[in-house]
Amino acid sequence: MKTNVKLRDCNLFRLVCFIIIPLLFLVFCALQPKSYITGLVITAGIYIVLCASLNLINGFSGMFSMGHAAFMAIGAYLSAFLTLSANVKMNMTPGLPGWLIHAQLPFGVALIIGGLAAALVAVIIGFPVVRTKGHYLSVVTLALIVVVRAVIDNQDKLTSGSRGLKGIPTKSTILTVYIVVIITLFLLYRIVRSDYGRGLVAMRDDPTAAQTLGINLVKKKISCFAISAFFAGVGGGLWAHYLTAISGASFYFTKSFDIVEMSIIGGMFTLSGSILGALFYTVVPEFLAPLENGLRIGGLQLPSMFGLSNIIMALFLIFLIIFRRQGLMGRSELLLDSWFSKDTYLALFRKKDYARLAEGFLNLFRRKKKAES
Amino acid sequence: MKKIATLLLALAMVFALAACGAGGGNGGTDDASAAPTEEANGGGAAVTGDVIKIGGIFNVTGDQSSIDAPAQKAFALAVDEINANGGINGRKVEAVFYDGQTDTAVCASDAKKLIDNDGVIAIGGLSDSDYAYAAGAVAQEAGIPIVFSGATTPDIPDVVGNCAFMTAFGDDVCAHAAAEYLYNEMGARTVYVLTDTSMSYTSNLSAYFVERFKELGGEVTLEDHFSSGDYDFSAQIQRYLATGETDAMFMSTGPDDASTVIEQYRSAGATAPMISGDGWDADLWGVAGDLANKDVYVCTHYSTGDTSETVQHFIAAYTEKYGIAPENAFAALGYDCAQILFKAIEACGDDITAENIRTNIEAINGLVCTTGTISYTADNHVPDKTVVVTQSVDGALKFITNI
Numbered sequence: 001m002k003t004n005v006k007l008r009d010c011n012l013f014r015l016v017c018f019i020i021i022p023l024l025f026l027v028f029c030a031l032q033p034k035s036y037i038t039g040l041v042i043t044a045g046i047y048i049v050l051c052a053s054l055n056l057i058n059g060f061s062g063m064f065s066m067g068h069a070a071f072m073a074i075g076a077y078l079s080a081f082l083t084l085s086a087n088v089k090m091n092m093t094p095g096l097p098g099w100l101i102h103a104q105l106p107f108g109v110a111l112i113i114g115g116l117a118a119a120l121v122a123v124i125i126g127f128p129v130v131r132t133k134g135h136y137l138s139v140v141t142l143a144l145i146v147v148v149r150a151v152i153d154n155q156d157k158l159t160s161g162s163r164g165l166k167g168i169p170t171k172s173t174i175l176t177v178y179i180v181v182i183i184t185l186f187l188l189y190r191i192v193r194s195d196y197g198r199g200l201v202a203m204r205d206d207p208t209a210a211q212t213l214g215i216n217l218v219k220k221k222i223s224c225f226a227i228s229a230f231f232a233g234v235g236g237g238l239w240a241h242y243l244t245a246i247s248g249a250s251f252y253f254t255k256s257f258d259i260v261e262m263s264i265i266g267g268m269f270t271l272s273g274s275i276l277g278a279l280f281y282t283v284v285p286e287f288l289a290p291l292e293n294g295l296r297i298g299g300l301q302l303p304s305m306f307g308l309s310n311i312i313m314a315l316f317l318i319f320l321i322i323f324r325r326q327g328l329m330g331r332s333e334l335l336l337d338s339w340f341s342k343d344t345y346l347a348l349f350r351k352k353d354y355a356r357l358a359e360g361f362l363n364l365f366r367r368k369k370k371a372e373s
Numbered sequence: 374m375k376k377i378a379t380l381l382l383a384l385a386m387v388f389a390l391a392a393c394g395a396g397g398g399n400g401g402t403d404d405a406s407a408a409p410t411e412e413a414n415g416g417g418a419a420v421t422g423d424v425i426k427i428g429g430i431f432n433v434t435g436d437q438s439s440i441d442a443p444a445q446k447a448f449a450l451a452v453d454e455i456n457a458n459g460g461i462n463g464r465k466v467e468a469v470f471y472d473g474q475t476d477t478a479v480c481a482s483d484a485k486k487l488i489d490n491d492g493v494i495a496i497g498g499l500s501d502s503d504y505a506y507a508a509g510a511v512a513q514e515a516g517i518p519i520v521f522s523g524a525t526t527p528d529i530p531d532v533v534g535n536c537a538f539m540t541a542f543g544d545d546v547c548a549h550a551a552a553e554y555l556y557n558e559m560g561a562r563t564v565y566v567l568t569d570t571s572m573s574y575t576s577n578l579s580a581y582f583v584e585r586f587k588e589l590g591g592e593v594t595l596e597d598h599f600s601s602g603d604y605d606f607s608a609q610i611q612r613y614l615a616t617g618e619t620d621a622m623f624m625s626t627g628p629d630d631a632s633t634v635i636e637q638y639r640s641a642g643a644t645a646p647m648i649s650g651d652g653w654d655a656d657l658w659g660v661a662g663d664l665a666n667k668d669v670y671v672c673t674h675y676s677t678g679d680t681s682e683t684v685q686h687f688i689a690a691y692t693e694k695y696g697i698a699p700e701n702a703f704a705a706l707g708y709d710c711a712q713i714l715f716k717a718i719e720a721c722g723d724d725i726t727a728e729n730i731r732t733n734i735e736a737i738n739g740l741v742c743t744t745g746t747i748s749y750t751a752d753n754h755v756p757d758k759t760v761v762v763t764q765s766v767d768g769a770l771k772f773i774t775n776i
Binding site for chain 1: 433434469470471472474476477478481482485486488489490503506507510511514515526532570571572573575576577598600
């Protein structure tokens with residue numbers, strides 16, 4: 001029996017590692033909603049939404065946008081306006097139009113409207129933006145962050161200025177965030193697997209060839225920009241309802257760079273990469289935090305070195321860019337392929353999948369032996 | 374194979390972290406006796422061992438570090454001092470510090486970590502309201518009292534809830550003091566106001582100042598704005614000079630812009646006295662040099678020239694431990710923030726619970742601190758303190774008067 005079955009190709013293995021275990025973990029978190037670990041998992045979930053939407057534009061369409069924080073801000077503010085009570089808004093943001101002050105919508109609707117507003121802005125600024133390419137496009141999108149920040153800080157009556165919005169209801173729980181994560185990933189997965197998505201990739205790899213094959217580049221770029229902005233807006237809404245207090249300062253360059261960084265770490269050419277990147281970026285600094293506080297190894301007390309985790313992350317990023325430019329996940333869509341395929345779930349009832357799993361394990365040991373000898 | 378290895382590695386890390394989380398109060402340290410706490414829900418946390426764990430969140434990296442780092446050092450100094458004196462009612466105090474990284478999300482996560490993993494009974498720290506709201510919401514939900522060392526927006530306790538306390542006076546008090554000093558002591562009748570609109574602190578300060586100055590009968594001739602990080606004030610200066618010099622200038626900027634503002638306005642020929650809030654209790658001389666010694670006034674929390682025993686002791690102890698004098702008033706506030714917590718914990722006796730600490734902070738009356746005398750009531754979590762008006766003389770802030 002000489003086959004080449006690898007463990008990661010076994011449906012059952014995928015089911016256990018990528019679906020059942022994470023799901024159990026989420027349930028474990030959901031049972032202790034206030035704990036620190038739950039907070040981290042929620043943050044990671046929001047970052048997955050943001051990073052996946054950034055990957056659509058940066059990885060698949062080839063336009064390197066840095067303006068995610070701006071779309072986040074729009075989504076965050078608008079969704080917060082829609083869930084805050086009229087009383088609070090009357091005090092904080094008296095300049096809002098009357099209907100918006102009295103509007104109070106369910107969280108899901110507020111998120112979607114926030115996303116749509118971000119998408120609308122993306123369409124409007126899309127026309128000048130898509131005229132630029134490469135670095136110029138990045139700079140233009142960075143400028144968008146500055147514009148949005150200036151509006152937030154200076155339109156006192158509308159946005160409460162730099163004082164920011166406070167007392168936003170806590171609606172981002174494990175359940176709501178991960179429902180949004182799954183929907184977002186599913187939609188994006190379908191998009192990149194559709195002819196629309198293949199068109200995006202074609203445009204990224206060779207715009208001229210794509211155009212000669214009948215792809216309308218401008219339409220494609222603007223729509224892709226808008227889709228990405230929509231999910232960024234939704235992510236921003238989740239963010240606002242998790243932190244409960246937001247201001248222009250929370251959506252500035254650093255936020256954008258954070259998302260770009262996780263996108264690069266995870267791998268920006270796949271959606272699975274965004275998941276890995278977001279998890280990595282949220283979890284690893286937490287492991288480095290004890291180092292900053294002056295770790296005690298045996299009897300040796302290290303001095304506290306605040307900022308160390310940033311330095312280590314930066315060094316890691318540099319090495320990653322040099323030695324593994326495609327990101328940790330590379331070009332494999334392993335995670336989403338397993339999540340959104342019927343086979344993974346049906347494997348539980350198929351005999352041949354159990355056989356494959358056994359084969360996969362056997363192969364693993366064979367390879368190990370080979371490597372040892 | 375490599376891919377799968379990385380994936381598994383990531384998963385393993387997530388689970389290792391989960392294990393840490395489940396470990397609860399015994400996570401961070403190897404003090405076996407360290408306060409075994411109940412799961413923090415609704416103020417259920419209590420100290421039963423002989424170590425009292427308190428948390429500190431300070432933004433020691435990022436933009437806020439110039440004010441938060443001294444505050445953290447002073448907080449640590451206070452903890453060392455109380456332990457050297459035998460602790461509180463025979464129990465040692467252990468402070469766990471986390472870096473907020475000048476990021477609201479990190480501050481919130483730090484608060485969660487302190488409460489959940491380290492099992493702290495109370496939290497101190499943070500010198501800016503944006504971060505205070507984020508961390509405060511978490512602490513409030515868990516029922517853990519949180520005392521902000523330097524945050525000055527007076528509505529913090531209203532927004533966060535009854536677990537939040539401030540060490541500093543509110544911006545309203547500071548700005549009103551500036552207005553009163555200008556109007557009553559200096560006799561200024563017209564004033565120019567420059568505001569950094571990118572920070573809630575500076576926007577608030579200007580609004581309160583303008584309100585009070587007009588109330589007193591003064592006139593605000595021109596209000597101008599900029600955004601922190603602009604570094605070039607020529608447009609604002611031109612507008613100011615074009616409208617004509619005023620009796621005084623109220624400059625509402627953060628610590629980072631202070632020296633640049635002074636240098637550019639003074640070099641361009643603006644000679645009116647400048648006054649600002651506690652944000653200017655920073656390095657005014659770095660860029661401006663001697664220009665900063667010309668008619669520059671700062672309304673702040675304390676003055677190093679104060680001869681009271683508390684202040685002099687603090688300065689001496691800080692200098693001895695760190696080799697430099699306290700960098701600014703936020704160090705003094707960090708020190709006081711710790712004193713407030715100690716006082717309340719001491720009043721708990723042997724029944725140290727988060728809720729008891731909270732009520733005991735509310736009961737604090739006339740606690741003499743480096744930045745004034747602090748009292749709270751159940752309805753008022755913002756101490757009513759005097760504002761110290763100082764003048765920049767020969768590279769230092771010299772005490773002028775209390776308001």
